[in-house]
Amino acid sequence: MSDSSSRQIHQGRNVKRFREMLGFKQEALAYELGEDWSQKKISALEQKEEIEESLLAQIAEVLKLPVDAFKNFDEEQAVNIISSTFHHTQGIVNYNPTFQNNPIDKLIQLHEEKIELYERMLKEKDEMMARLEKLIGNK
Structure with missing residues (x-):
């Protein structure tokens, strides 16, 4: 049984996705997080499935996003929603509008x-x- 609530969301991958969408390089995020951060450390962080709440809050503040973006974004679910929405609206979309x-x-x-x-x-x-x-x- 594949329950979507039991599927683990990969927070590190979400950090990477949002960082890239916002045009942040790993070095820039490391710089914003402080002296003890480096590009390598950000790379390792983005491999982690789960990230500590306090660190997620810091990253969220730097990227100006809600913490929930990293905790709840599920790419597969988003693709399914977009895909089903597209198919369901195909008959509704008017290609010759008046x-x-x-x-x-x-x-x-x-x-x-x-x-x-x-x-x-x-x-x-x-x-x-x-x-x-x-x-x-x-x-």
């Missing part, structure tokens, strides 16, 4: 209304010019 209430559609509509207004104004101007020419021509 953009109602889309700002670009609104801009196009406003532009078309502006053109119509301009064309009406030109037509009225032409009619007014014709009337003026008629008035002038009648003198």
